[in-house]
Amino acid sequence: GAGVSQSPRYKVAKRGQDVALRCDPISGHVSLFWYQQALGQGPEFLTYFQNEAQLDKSGLPSDRFFAERPEGSVSTLKIQRTQQEDSAVYLCASSLAGGLGGETQYFGPGTRLLVL
């Protein structure tokens, strides 16, 4: 079946612009995660949803970052007033169960954001 999809795959933004990144998780997956991957680094956790509830947003770097999953499926990560340090690959992952631990997370291809 279809895996996790993300759009756009590439986004170039001018500093100060707002951007919205979309994630379509695997159908039926309860848990959805957003990670940020800087060049040459491992992914770093941003936020977690269980269905439509955002249960953990401890990794969001500032209040310019906002994520939602209103109907418990598609999720959007929004970055307001982008800055150069926001340039990174944004990865979305989903897992079948309720995030209690030990479930496989399936990653999408990521959105590469470049802020000029």
Add this chain to the structure above:
Amino acid sequence: GENVEQHPSTLSVQEGDSAVIKCTYSDSASNYFPWYKQELGKGPQLIIDIRSNVGEKKDQRIAVTLNKTAKHFSLHITETQPEDSAVYFCAASKTGTASKLTFGTGTRLQVTL
């Protein structure tokens, strides 16, 4: 919070040789340890995982070992092939949280002919 260290950062082996990547973690409550392979321009793909109630797990040419006392775990790839060339990440998480993964910094594996 959890901290995962990974080494080496780069590894070059000849085709057919074995490759070993090592990780250490800091949180003794961590109990799930997946390994991901990431190819250029793609998202991480799970290749094998291990839970804390198991000391070793093998899947064809890939094996993972876990030492809970020392808080380290390793990935072993035998009979390496050129298509094994990629960046490999270890990660750790624990039950009862959102299962968020804490990743290592990655190992770039190059398998030469």
